[in-house]
Amino acid sequence: MRKGEQTRASIVAAALELAARDGLEGLTIGALAERMQMSKSGVFAHFGSREDLQIAVLKEYERRFVQEVLVPGLKAPRGLPRLRAILARWLDRTAIEAASGCIWISGATEYDDRPGAVREELVGTVRGWQRELSRAIRQAVETGELLPDLDVDELVFQLYGVILVLHHDGRLLNSPDALPRARRSVDRLIDSYRAGPAGDGPGQGARAGAESGSPPDRQLARAGG
Numbered sequence: 001m002r003k004g005e006q007t008r009a010s011i012v013a014a015a016l017e018l019a020a021r022d023g024l025e026g027l028t029i030g031a032l033a034e035r036m037q038m039s040k041s042g043v044f045a046h047f048g049s050r051e052d053l054q055i056a057v058l059k060e061y062e063r064r065f066v067q068e069v070l071v072p073g074l075k076a077p078r079g080l081p082r083l084r085a086i087l088a089r090w091l092d093r094t095a096i097e098a099a100s101g102c103i104w105i106s107g108a109t110e111y112d113d114r115p116g117a118v119r120e121e122l123v124g125t126v127r128g129w130q131r132e133l134s135r136a137i138r139q140a141v142e143t144g145e146l147l148p149d150l151d152v153d154e155l156v157f158q159l160y161g162v163i164l165v166l167h168h169d170g171r172l173l174n175s176p177d178a179l180p181r182a183r184r185s186v187d188r189l190i191d192s193y194r195a196g197p198a199g200d201g202p203g204q205g206a207r208a209g210a211e212s213g214s215p216p217d218r219q220l221a222r223a224g225g
Helices: 003-022 029-036 040-044 050-073 080-100 103-111 117-142 152-171 178-192 202-211 219-223
Strands: none
Touching (some): 003 029, 003 103, 029 050, 050 103, 050 117, 080 117, 080 152, 117 152, 152 178
8 A cells, every 4th residue: 555545544533533433424524634643735735625525424434334244244154144244343343333433423414414425424334234134034044944925124124223223322321231231132033934845933922912912226226245
């Protein structure tokens, strides 16, 4: 890697740490220059604008997410083992980010009503992750481990709910039980959709109980298999 590329990579890494703490909107060239012990013009020379810097931070976050969550998970056998491996790593990463901050979660609050290139990049990365998650779920359906009529979008929605509560309770409430509770919740969710040997497994019973009112492309796309 050339010196200029190394400097740019170091700036983006520092910017990611600042954005996790202060949010993408809290990211400024001045604060970054002070962190890097560089002049503002020196930092600015590597990016056309503050918006370009914010987008570069989102791309770096996505790259790290792929390497830490998706790529290792893809090494597990196709089907339920792969899905569980991906979800386990996602839970672990979220628990860590409850202390340091998650720019996907904070960014959703910052850019939910703020149009522009940064919002488009954020939405694109999140949707890319949802597609990979949906792919892993569909593969578990294809292997016969999950119910054939499973609503993939519904399960993705439910899993995201667990992740958001994990981050909320871990970060805001500082709950030591947040991660184990989230793990149990994910296990129960997956088990509720399990297919039995003749289509009459625990998943159908859990789903029937729920219905009766009883408790029951991008870097990401390229990494998917």
